[in-house]
Amino acid sequence: METGTASQDDAVGEPVWTGLPPGLLTMRRLLLVVWLGLLAVAAGVLLGLFAGPGWAAFALLPAVLIVWGWVGLGRNWRSWRYAERADDLLISRGVLWRAETIVPYGRMQLVEVTSGPVERHFGLATVQLHTAAAATDATIPGLDPAEAERLRDRLTELGEARSAGL
Incomplete structure (x- = not known):
């Protein structure tokens, strides 16, 4: 990730790109884990109580989404x-x-x-x-x-x- 000040272009005329700070990635990943973690717990408890323990396994879906979202958020953050x-x-x-x-x-x-x-x-x-x-x-x-x-x-x-x- 390159940083620079305004209107700094190198000899070839390429712009000097500035990436976003890592705090944005931290914030987005924390929100992902909190919201999908709460969804996983709620789904597991509700499905376990009302549909049976076998159905509670569907609560793993938000956990899979957390892993997929974690990687996706990193790639998205690096693209900005x-x-x-x-x-x-x-x-x-x-x-x-x-x-x-x-x-x-x-x-x-x-x-x-x-x-x-x-x-x-x-x-x-x-x-x-x-x-x-x-x-x-x-x-x-x-x-x-x-x-x-x-x-x-x-x-x-x-x-x-x-x-x-x-």
């Missing part, structure tokens, strides 16, 4: 990255279906930093970029709050500078 270039912001994500969003600074109308209660507990924040076209709105989840605020301020500054030139 962003790069600040001179004229736009790149956001890349996706494991099976890769998506790369390019948001020109001059098209940005609003840059928000949000953090729900679970994100705040893990020290994370989300940056959401809004443009005139709803299809180009972009999100960068799970950032350190200081990085999210820095990115918001920088994107706002660059957006104002680029839109003033239109």
